[in-house]
Amino acid sequence: GRTVEELQAEYGHIIAGASAQDIAAAEREVIAEGLPVAEVQKLCDLHVAVFQAGLESDPAPENKPGHPLFDFRTENELIERTLEGLEGLVLRYTGGDQAVLQTLSENAKNLDIILCHYDKKENMIFPVLEKYGFEGPSKVMWGVDNEIRGVLRQFTDLLATGQPLGITLESRFNELSRKAKDMIYKEEKVLIPETLGRFTPADWQQMADEIAGVVNQPALQEMNGFYSAAHTSEIPLKTGALTAEQIDLLLTNLPVDVTFVDENDKVRYFTQGKERIFTRTAAIIGRDVRNCHPPQSVHVVQKIIDDFKAGKRDVAEFWIQMQGAFVHIRYFALRDDTGAYKGVIEVSQNVAGIRALEGEKRLLDWE
Numbered sequence: 001g002r003t004v005e006e007l008q009a010e011y012g013h014i015i016a017g018a019s020a021q022d023i024a025a026a027e028r029e030v031i032a033e034g035l036p037v038a039e040v041q042k043l044c045d046l047h048v049a050v051f052q053a054g055l056e057s058d059p060a061p062e063n064k065p066g067h068p069l070f071d072f073r074t075e076n077e078l079i080e081r082t083l084e085g086l087e088g089l090v091l092r093y094t095g096g097d098q099a100v101l102q103t104l105s106e107n108a109k110n111l112d113i114i115l116c117h118y119d120k121k122e123n124m125i126f127p128v129l130e131k132y133g134f135e136g137p138s139k140v141m142w143g144v145d146n147e148i149r150g151v152l153r154q155f156t157d158l159l160a161t162g163q164p165l166g167i168t169l170e171s172r173f174n175e176l177s178r179k180a181k182d183m184i185y186k187e188e189k190v191l192i193p194e195t196l197g198r199f200t201p202a203d204w205q206q207m208a209d210e211i212a213g214v215v216n217q218p219a220l221q222e223m224n225g226f227y228s229a230a231h232t233s234e235i236p237l238k239t240g241a242l243t244a245e246q247i248d249l250l251l252t253n254l255p256v257d258v259t260f261v262d263e264n265d266k267v268r269y270f271t272q273g274k275e276r277i278f279t280r281t282a283a284i285i286g287r288d289v290r291n292c293h294p295p296q297s298v299h300v301v302q303k304i305i306d307d308f309k310a311g312k313r314d315v316a317e318f319w320i321q322m323q324g325a326f327v328h329i330r331y332f333a334l335r336d337d338t339g340a341y342k343g344v345i346e347v348s349q350n351v352a353g354i355r356a357l358e359g360e361k362r363l364l365d366w367e
Helices: 004-015 020-032 037-050 052-057 068-094 098-131 136-160 167-198 201-212 218-229 244-252 295-309
Strands: 234-237 240-243 257-262 267-270 315-322 325-335 341-350
Touching (some): 068 098, 295 325, 295 341
16 A cells, blocks of 8 residues: 555665666565465566666676677667657547548557567567566566557457547547556566576577577477478378478368367477468467466366366367457367377367358359
């Protein structure tokens, strides 16, 4: 019940030299003692506010062009500029200036950089941090990311109505701007220093390769070596025989996204199609599947796995609408000939086009 100012005044002499690592260590400790991640997430902003003086005295890490963190920080600068550019337009529109609607709507599309930025953080940075035992704070930050995604979705939905809903639209934008800028501060002062203190040159190289779209990241080099060795060697299957290259081509060109998790709950494989619905990077290979989902949905993942392992269920399915797509997500339990559980595959597909089909099509109409 005490204010930030009171806490800073009383403990200022202690926390003046606090670093990003101190905040992260404190969050890990209370999570290890049993405090739910959701509760730590609620206190995340307070932690940064109380320790702000110490964090700002901690020199920001240097970034150079070509380093993944250079891209990461450039994205943060773009997010800030986009939000600042929208602020005046939102005020004019909610004040009754209908003429700015088209400009506001067009500029608001640039907010997609927030989604891309968070996907990169959660799929490239968090898995490596987890490898070094840095899990609790990552989960907290992921939870806040999802809060920001929710506010962004509310703002864009309100904007799409084409009606200046006054305080509602303005308040959603103000909340989005505040939360997104607070997240930038946390990334700059907590997340980035943690990565610089833990990541190896190989970790940074793998991330740079993934950003550049290079296929043969270190995590996949062994697999690529296998492809070379087995390029012409056929692998006997139940209904035929294929080379490793043919298997890869077949899976990659399926009109669905596939992710395979083994019986030990480790991610072993994912397809790399041309239009993947959910981001996957080589960093998730070998990762516990529970860490591949935001904290809010981990209990659902655990329920599916538990019921699959217990033989209670063999299929789970969901469908969601996102950015004009209607996504059908299915999970299938894998069992061997004896019925033993061998893992689960996630199959995702945008079925918007399929749902729109009517009548019949029996002839080829390429001309």
